[in-house]
Structure formats: structure tokens, C-alpha cells
Amino acid sequence: xxxxxxxxxFRGSPFGxxxxxALNLKGIEYEFIQEDLNDKSxxxxxxxxxxxxxxxxxxxxxxxxxxxxxxxxxxxxxxxxPILPRDAHEKARARFWAKFIDDKCIPAVFKALGSHxxxxxxxxxxEQLQFLENELKGNKYFGGDNINLVDIxxxxxxxxxxAAEEALEIKVLTKDKFPKLTxxxxxxxxxxxxxxxxxxxxxxxxxxxxxxGKA
Amino acid sequence: xxxxxxxxxFRGSPFGxxxxxALNLKGIEYEFIQEDLNDKSxxxxxxxxxxxxxxxxxxxxxxxxxxxxxxxxxxxxxxxxPILPRDAHEKARARFWAKFIDDKCIPAVFKALGSHxxxxxxxxxxEQLQFLENELKGNKYFGGDNINLVDIxxxxxxxxxxAAEEALEIKVLTKDKFPKLTxxxxxxxxxxxxxxxxxxxxxxxxxxxxxxGKA
Numbered sequence: 564x565x566x567x568x569x570x571x572x573f574r575g576s577p578f579g580x581x582x583x584x585a586l587n588l589k590g591i592e593y594e595f596i597q598e599d600l601n602d603k604s605x606x607x608x609x610x611x612x613x614x615x616x617x618x619x620x621x622x623x624x625x626x627x628x629x630x631x632x633x634x635x636x637x638x639x640x641x642x643x644x645p646i647l648p649r650d651a652h653e654k655a656r657a658r659f660w661a662k663f664i665d666d667k668c669i670p671a672v673f674k675a676l677g678s679h680x681x682x683x684x685x686x687x688x689x690e691q692l693q694f695l696e697n698e699l700k701g702n703k704y705f706g707g708d709n710i711n712l713v714d715i716x717x718x719x720x721x722x723x724x725x726a727a728e729e730a731l732e733i734k735v736l737t738k739d740k741f742p743k744l745t746x747x748x749x750x751x752x753x754x755x756x757x758x759x760x761x762x763x764x765x766x767x768x769x770x771x772x773x774x775x776g777k778a
Numbered sequence: 779x780x781x782x783x784x785x786x787x788f789r790g791s792p793f794g795x796x797x798x799x800a801l802n803l804k805g806i807e808y809e810f811i812q813e814d815l816n817d818k819s820x821x822x823x824x825x826x827x828x829x830x831x832x833x834x835x836x837x838x839x840x841x842x843x844x845x846x847x848x849x850x851x852x853x854x855x856x857x858x859x860p861i862l863p864r865d866a867h868e869k870a871r872a873r874f875w876a877k878f879i880d881d882k883c884i885p886a887v888f889k890a891l892g893s894h895x896x897x898x899x900x901x902x903x904x905e906q907l908q909f910l911e912n913e914l915k916g917n918k919y920f921g922g923d924n925i926n927l928v929d930i931x932x933x934x935x936x937x938x939x940x941a942a943e944e945a946l947e948i949k950v951l952t953k954d955k956f957p958k959l960t961x962x963x964x965x966x967x968x969x970x971x972x973x974x975x976x977x978x979x980x981x982x983x984x985x986x987x988x989x990x991g992k993a
Binding site: 613622625627628629632633635636639640651652654655656658659662663667694 | 854
């Protein structure tokens with residue numbers, strides 16, 4: 564039986580984008596099902612009754628929710644380019660940083676943006692970003708020469724954050740404080756596998772202008 | 779070279795306990811290093827500079843932080859009883875529920891306890907617990923006949939929650955609303971591998987009485 568792969572997502576979601584990048588890295592063909600977030604499909608509610616959120620991957624009828632759980636599933640279920648390191652300790656380190664990005668880094672950045680750049684909130688976000696700056700060392704990607712789970716987890720920081728900063732006319736991820744992270748953003752966004760999944764930047768900027776009352 | 783395994787923890791922490799259960803399931807010998815949480819060791823700060831928190835597992839000099847990351851590491855690095863299912867979809871489901879317990883269930887329960895049993899907060903916690911009740915189906919453990927990642931993730935709910943309820947003289951996980959979950963708590967706590975890691979219940983009750991101003 565040929566694999567049937569469907570992704571319930573929303574174009575413009577950085578969390579859905581994580582899954583698309585993982586699918587593209589593995590060269591998996593899939594059907595993208597665009598959800599209306601104000602009127603979610605019966606399938607989405609059925610497949611993810613706990614959170615009722617995108618992204619949901621449905622592989623041969625079996626649903627998987629939570630973006631990073633899906634990315635790990637893709638790595639487990641399909642051969643090809645590895646997304647997680649094979650060494651147990653390196654794998655644990657990748658999971659640690661992915662969790663850090665979700666639990667600490669992105670919430671702190673959201674708070675800084677939500678405060679419209681209030682000094683204390685920006686400083687707190689930068690404190691978290693500094694850990695990622697240090698972790699990059701001299702590498703092209705968090706995964707070294709290739710994208711791994713940590714890069715995929717940081718998708719929001721690479722592309723969405725810049726658009727939000729532009730809309731708000733503030734800067735959290737500054738080039739002077741974060742030269743390596745800034746370079747990583749460019750490397751990641753310019754990787755063809757990633758680029759293929761991204762909406763044009765002006766759409767995101769317009770979205771954030773509206774959201775933050777700057778339109 | 780023989781494996782050198784050290785666990786920086788704190789007796790009485792449900793998160794450190796997750797790691798101890800996983801080590802015991804695999805039959806791994808380890809040195810437990812009791813941390814003073816008000817005066818953490820230089821090693822703990824060195825090994826977990828991001829969060830500066832227990833538990834930290836140090837395996838042949840290499841540190842791993844975050845309790846569920848450590849549990850997955852233990853399953854990757856050592857053979858023996860599997861902690862995660864081997865099937866990719868079952869594995870993803872286990873990770874989904876473990877994440878649900880950490881992100882939704884435990885925070886909602888903490889909030890209900892912190893509110894000293896305020897009706898709305900208890901109802902919200904019970905809404906989350908209901909998902910776990912349903913997920914248990916007729917099984918002894920979340921892992922079926924054997925403990926898996928989901929059971930280990932729910933360690934706090936199995937033992938600590940009951941002690942906190944007793945100290946506060948309130949009930950969140952009620953037997954009438956959650957018959958399967960109540961039975962699971964008993965099964966889990968009475969499993970010898972788990973039992974060996976637990977402090978006497980009266981110590982936890984006394985701790986919670988002090989914490990909630992009921993001493």
C-alpha cells in the first residue's frame with residue numbers, strides 16, 4: 564500500500580511549518596489540508612480532541628499531534644536524512660534544546676513582542692536567546708552542517724520573529740548581540756527545503772501590523 | 779570501562795523520581811547525589827547552566843537535564859525493559875501524553891491546589907484528568923501490562939497529588955469521577971520498581987501542610 568500522508572495545517576503557522584520542513588527533508592509527498600482556525604474541520608477535532616489544534620499529521624489514517632512529536636515521528640517512521648542525531652547523548656542534547664526553545668525562548672520572545680518592546684521584557688527574551696547564541700558555536704546549523712530537530716524547533720525565531728519586529732519597529736534579536744544567531748537565521752531561511760515552506764515575508768509583516776494595532 | 783552513572787536529585791521531587799524509576803526499570807546502578815535546593819552544588823550549576831535544576835543525570839561524565847529527556851535517554855542508551863513503545867505511532871502517542879501531562883495536566887492540578895480547592899480551578903484540573911481517565915481504557919498501566927513513558931510522566935499524580943489533597947483536605951482526583959485513574963494510582967505506586975523510589979507518604983503530607991499553611 565502506498566503511504567497516505569495528510570497534514571492538517573494553516574499556511575503561516577510556524578508550528579505547522581516545522582512539520583512541513585521535516586516532511587520535505589525526508590522527501591515525503593503529502594496532502595496539505597488548510598484549516599479555517601475560526602471554523603475547524605470535523606476531522607481536526609476528531610484527530611486532536613485534546614487540543615483541537617493544528618498541526619495534525621495523519622499517516623495511513625493514524626493521527627499524530629504536537630509539532631515536535633510529529634517531527635520525531637517522521638524521523639522514526641521514514642528513512643532518509645536523519646533529523647535527530649543517532650548518538651544517544653547527542654539526541655538527548657537536541658531534545659533538551661528543542662524543549663528549551665518551546666518552554667523558555669519562544670514564550671519570552673512572545674512576551675517581549677506583546678509588551679511592544681518594553682525594556683525589561685526584551686532583556687528577559689535576550690537572556691534566553693543568549694543560550695542559543697552560545698550553543699551555535701561556529702556551526703552553520705544547530706545540527707552542524709545539516710538541519711536537525713533544534714533548527715526545526717527554532718523556525719519561528721528564524722523567520723516569523725523578524726517579521727514581527729519589522730511590524731512593531733522594535734528589535735529583540737539584534738545583530739550586535741547575536742551575530743551567530745543572526746547568521747543562522749539567514750542560513751536556515753535560505754536552505755531550499757525550508758524556503759519552500761515559507762510564506763512571503765510581507766504577508767507576515769501585514770499580519771503582525773494588524774495584530775499589534777500598527778496597520 | 780564500567781558505566782559511571784550519577785543522578786543529581788532531591789529526595790521527594792516527583793521529577794527526580796521519574797528518572798529513578800527509569801533507572802530501576804533498566805536495573806542500572808547509580809549514585810544518588812542529594813542536592814540542597816537552597817545551595818545547589820557547583821556541579822549541578824555546571825551540568826545544567828540553563829535551568830540550574832534537578833534532576834541531572836551524568837553518564838560517564840556527560841550530563842543530561844530535563845526529566846523526560848533523561849528518561850528517553852535511558853531508554854536509548856541501555857537495553858533491557860523498553861520504556862517507550864517500539865512502534866513509531868505508539869511511540870508518538872506516548873510522547874503526546876507525556877507532554878500533555880507536563881503542559882496541561884500538572885499545571886492545572888497545581889493551580890487547583892494553589893487555590894485551596896476553588897471550584898472553578900478544580901473543575902479545570904478535572905477536565906484535563908478526564909483525558910487521562912479515558913486514555914487508560916481497561917489497562918493496568920498507560921503502557922498496558924507494563925509501565926511506560928506515560929506512567930512515569932504521571933508519577934506526581936499517582937503519589938504526590940494524594941498527599942497534597944490530604945494536607946489541604948480537598949479532593950481533585952476523586953474516585954467517583956476517575957475510577958480508572960484511581961486504580962492506576964494504586965497499581966503504579968504498588969509496583970515494586972516504583973515503590974522503591976518513594977518517600978513515606980507522611981513526609982510528603984507534612985511538607986504540603988507546611989507549604990499550604992496548614993501545619
